[in-house]
Amino acid sequence: MLTSTVCAAVSAAGLGIAALTAYRKRFLAATRIAAFSLIPIGLVMTGVIDWVTNIVFKPTVWAGFGVLVLSAVLFMISRGVERRRGGIGSRKERKAAAADRSGAVAPAASVPSLGAARGAAQPAPKGKAAQGKDGAPKDDFSDIEAILKKHGI
Template structure:
């Protein structure tokens, strides 16, 4: 009841200020002031003010907010302690898991290609590359040229 009276008084005062502003030929400002001054009485008429005052002035509601805050603080403290101790999902646990699993699914798949005639046991000859049939030194592109010719490109 008291909040409804206060809101009605605020709205009446705002409409009075809007009328004075309109009298001074500042119609745009007067319209804005009138719009803002109608908000409190509109909130009273819709029942929002009674709902808000019911929340604000009930001790059980504040106790509920206090319990929610306490729950949040306890949760954050447990997370901080878990990180400091090295609990679930810690850096130490991730390192241990990485050490136990294999490096790759197919380790040979990531090995570099050694060409058709060489194996890992036979390293390439150092120095000049052996010339091919055309007399040019054999380089890495000859394999690519052979593949392209095979596919007709």
């Protein structure tokens, strides 16, 4: 009952201030003030104020909030201890899983194919002798053939 009276007084004061603001020809500001001042009385009429006061002034509700907070704190502590000990989802397990995934599908595929086909010390041939009939270098397809042979195709 007291909260309803207080909210009604706040709304009346707000509407009075809105009227003074409108008298000063500041209609947009007066409209905003009137909108804000109608909120408390609207909350009283819908029953929200009674609901909030029942929550605020009941000790069992505060005890319930305390139990929820205690539950959240215990959950966070257990997760922290689990991570430090190396429990489920630990860093060690994640690193081991990443190492298993990073292995090459074909271990020989990591060696560059050109190094095996040409050799490191053998330079590429130059001049007309290195070109075929149509003017393209002879070793164009030899690189591709080496890659295909390496993969067993």
